[in-house]
Structures are given as C-alpha cells and as structure tokens.
Amino acid sequence: MKAAKLSVEDLSWSSDRGAATLLHSTSFSLDTGRVLGIVGPNGAGKTTLLRLLYRFYRPTTGTVRIDGDDIWSLSAQAVARRVAAVLQEQPSDFALTVGEIVALGRTPHRRGIGGATGSRDKVIVEDALDRLELRGLVGRHLGTLSGGERQRVMVARALAQEPRLLILDEPTNHLDIRHQLEVLDLIRSLPLTIVTSLHDLNLAAGVCDDVLLLHSGHAVGFGPPAKVLSEVAVSDAFQIVARKEQLSLSNTDHLTFHLQKQGSHS
Numbered sequence: 001m002k003a004a005k006l007s008v009e010d011l012s013w014s015s016d017r018g019a020a021t022l023l024h025s026t027s028f029s030l031d032t033g034r035v036l037g038i039v040g041p042n043g044a045g046k047t048t049l050l051r052l053l054y055r056f057y058r059p060t061t062g063t064v065r066i067d068g069d070d071i072w073s074l075s076a077q078a079v080a081r082r083v084a085a086v087l088q089e090q091p092s093d094f095a096l097t098v099g100e101i102v103a104l105g106r107t108p109h110r111r112g113i114g115g116a117t118g119s120r121d122k123v124i125v126e127d128a129l130d131r132l133e134l135r136g137l138v139g140r141h142l143g144t145l146s147g148g149e150r151q152r153v154m155v156a157r158a159l160a161q162e163p164r165l166l167i168l169d170e171p172t173n174h175l176d177i178r179h180q181l182e183v184l185d186l187i188r189s190l191p192l193t194i195v196t197s198l199h200d201l202n203l204a205a206g207v208c209d210d211v212l213l214l215h216s217g218h219a220v221g222f223g224p225p226a227k228v229l230s231e232v233a234v235s236d237a238f239q240i241v242a243r244k245e246q247l248s249l250s251n252t253d254h255l256t257f258h259l260q261k262q263g264s265h266s
C-alpha cells in the first residue's frame with residue numbers, strides 16, 4: 001500500500017449558481033499516512049467536504065490535489081485507483097454476497113468493461129477479507145448481515161480497491177463499542193492517508209493526527225485535536241458548554257458536554 005499526499009486549496013461548494021454556499025473557502029494539507037478527522041454539528045458540511053474529496057462534487061472554487069494532481073484533471077477511473085470511500089451502503093448491494101461486494105473493489109483496476117479477474121485480484125480480495133475477518137461470511141448476502149458486519153464489508157471493499165487515500169463517512173455508525181474500537185484500531189493501523197468524519201469528539205481526539213472543525217460550512221480550526229478541540233471552539237460550534245477534564249487513570253483529556261453552565265439552571 002502507498003499513502004497519498006492530499007492538498008486542498010480554496011475549496012468551496014454551492015449546489016447551484018446563486019444558491020447558499022454549503023462549504024466556504026477551505027484550505028489544508030495532509031501529509032502521507034496522516035489521519036484527519038472532520039468534525040462539526042449536523043449540517044455543518046462534513047459530508048459535502050468528503051464528496052468534494054472523492055470527486056463526487058465538482059468544486060465551485062479551488063482544487064483537491066492528490067500527490068500533486070488535481071483530481072478533476074484525472075479520469076474518474078484514475079481517481080478510483082487512488083481514492084476509496086466508505087459510505088452508507090447502497091440498496092442495490094443487498095442482493096450481492098460478501099465475496100462479490102469485496103471483489104467489486106477491484107473494478108477500477110480492470111482493463112475495459114468486464115475485464116478478466118487475474119490471480120493478483122484474487123489475492124488482494126482474499127487479503128481484504130482476512131483483514132476484516134470476513135472469511136466466515138463470504139457467501140452471505142449483504143441484506144442478511146448486521147449493521148456492524150456490513151460496515152466491515154464496506155471497509156474490505158475499499159481496501160480491495162488499493163487506494164492511497166481512504167475516505168470514511170461516519171465509520172462508527174451502527175457499531176457497538178467493541179466494533180467501534182476495532183474499526184478505529186484498523187484505521188490507525190492502515191498505512192494510508194485517511195480522512196474520516198466522526199461525531200464523537202473524544203474518539204476523534206484519540207484516533208486522529210489532525211482534526212478539521214466545521215461550523216455552518218466554515219472551517220473554524222485545523223490541526224492537532226488538543227489544539228483545535230478547545231472548550232471555547234467546541235462550545236461555539238455545537239452551541240453547548242464543553243468542559244475539558246483529565247481522566248485520572250490514563251491522564252488523557254476528555255471532553256464533557258452540557259446544555260448550560262452548571263449551576264445556572266433554576
């Protein structure tokens with residue numbers, strides 16, 4: 001696996017000319033192998049930013065470069081060889097088996113429509129199935145799996161794509177605590193550049209090298225979680241009162257959240 005360098009410059013997006021801007025000018029860069037968490041309240045623009053990064057939306061202004069190449073100067077297939085995205089599963093996937101879905105990850109590497117599956121493709125698919133512990137489920141239809149099992153299948157398909165940049169939209173959704181920790185552990189262990197949206201700020205602080213805090217379509221902070229996720233910035237963005245406390249056993253910071261200042265309610 002090879003990790004990408006990602007650089008985003010003056011990126012903004014609105015759905016139509018004259019429509020409200022859903023992402024205002026945003027710039028940041030991410031070195032190879034870094035894990036970036038996109039955090040912010042509902043409707044802040046997290047999914048919009050991710051869609052710009054995997055070439056689903058064409059930017060209104062600015063560029064997304066992967067290893068120096070503007071993704072809109074490359075073909076969709078060339079981008080799919082470098083970038084994989086794990087989104088919520090598509091309804092059309094439900095009739096396919098786990099093995100078939102993971103093998104779909106090889107599509108961008110095939111020559112021509114219906115290109116043959118080579119022995120290297122098989123090795124890569126098997127490796128992805130092993131990594132996500134899916135061997136036992138290989139013949140099952142996606143529709144029969146639990147939410148957590150489906151999430152693992154989607155990550156395996158993305159790995160079979162052999163991306164340099166992996167994009168994850170809320171990868172811990174539907175997962176119980178054990179499976180959340182496993183997915184986050186996997187994220188940390190992959191030698192890829194990763195951009196992931198996360199709702200849980202304490203999880204984001206634990207797993208990400210950098211975070212980007214979005215508020216009403218504006219990037220209001222980028223950098224190490226300890227710096228960006230300050231009490232003031234989190235309180236402002238989420239319209240709550242955030243307090244940073246120290247966990248006594250692990251000596252790590254932990255954010256707690258309150259609707260109002262303690263003692264201020266009647």
Ligand SMILES: Nc1ncnc2c1ncn2[C@@H]1O[C@H](COP(=O)(O)OP(=O)(O)OP(=O)(O)O)[C@@H](O)[C@H]1O
Nearest residue numbers: 015022040041042043044045046047048049197214
């Ligand atoms: N294609 C679109 N056309 C018009 N408005 C859109 C479009 N996509 C998203 N929006 C709006 O843009 C805003 C940002 O949406 P987005 O899905 O990026 O937020 P988010 O931070 O991912 O939210 P959540 O945490 O709820 O998933 C929302 O108000 C949403 O309704």
